[in-house]
Amino acid sequence: xxxxxxxxxxxxxxxxxxxxxxxxxxxxxxxxxxxxxxxxxxxxxxxxxxxxxxxxxxxxxxxxxxxxxxxxxxxxxxxxxxxxxxxxxxxxxxxxxxxxxxxxxxxxxxxxxxxxxxxxxxxxxxxxxxxxxxxxxxxxxxxxxxxxxxxxxxxxxxxxxxxxxxxxxxxxxxxxxxxxxxxxxxxxxxxxxxxxxxxxxxxxxxxxxxxxxxx
Numbered sequence: 001x002x003x004x005x006x007x008x009x010x011x012x013x014x015x016x017x018x019x020x021x022x023x024x025x026x027x028x029x030x031x032x033x034x035x036x037x038x039x040x041x042x043x044x045x046x047x048x049x050x051x052x053x054x055x056x057x058x059x060x061x062x063x064x065x066x067x068x069x070x071x072x073x074x075x076x077x078x079x080x081x082x083x084x085x086x087x088x089x090x091x092x093x094x095x096x097x098x099x100x101x102x103x104x105x106x107x108x109x110x111x112x113x114x115x116x117x118x119x120x121x122x123x124x125x126x127x128x129x130x131x132x133x134x135x136x137x138x139x140x141x142x143x144x145x146x147x148x149x150x151x152x153x154x155x156x157x158x159x160x161x162x163x164x165x166x167x168x169x170x171x172x173x174x175x176x177x178x179x180x181x182x183x184x185x186x187x188x189x190x191x192x193x194x195x196x197x198x199x200x201x202x203x204x205x206x207x208x209x210x211x212x213x214x215x
Contacts, residue, residue, distance in 0.1 A: 005109055008058055008116055015119045022126050028141075032134055039131075055120055062113035068106040075099045 026034070038044055076099055 004057075004061065005112060008061065008112055011054070011058075012112065012116045012119065015116065015123060019119065019123055019126065022123070022130060028134070028137060031130075032138070035131060035134060051120075055117065058113050058116055062110065062117060065106055065110035065113055069103070069110050072099060072103040072106050076103060
């Protein structure tokens with residue numbers, strides 16, 4: 001196994017470990033603090049960004065492995081057609097074994113990359129579902145008057161999923177966009193007032209000149 005496929009295998013094992021950690025039953029308070037820390041940590045946000053880039057390369061490897069499997073399958077089919085001639089089939093036995101070995105390695109790489117990508121989607125969906133479940137549990141406990149609900153932890157849990165520093169920058173960007181929209185509205189209002197005053201001044205001047213002509 002080459003180095004990059006070994007790294008893909010390590011990533012698959014890590015994903016399996018993370019998935020097992022997500023489904024482990026924990027108390028509500030511990031799980032809430034854990035998910036709040038994960039969502040607010042800038043280190044984990046940067047790690048998630050790096051993993052997204054890594055998954056793009058894994059997708060490229062998956063497409064390449066599918067292409068290799070297809071080409072090897074064509075070679076296997078060609079050897080099967082040539083197997084009717086006994087003498088020639090015996091002469092090509094070594095080549096056929098090599099093709100079968102390449103077929104096995106290509107299929108292994110395809111399944112490895114495919115399962116890694118598929119498990120990443122499952123992890124993302126599982127994380128989102130657990131966050132929604134925690135929020136609903138917190139609301140239920142708040143309605144029931146439980147002392148564990150409410151407070152800063154509940155507010156942080158409601159904002160979870162924004163990925164730390166990235167979420168903070170998004171909020172700052174949204175605030176600046178709102179400020180820009182407010183300034184635009186104020187500018188439009190001032191422009192309308194300016195035009196109205198200009199029209200009033202022009203009207204008063206025209207009335208004054210008309211009265212002078214009458215005199």
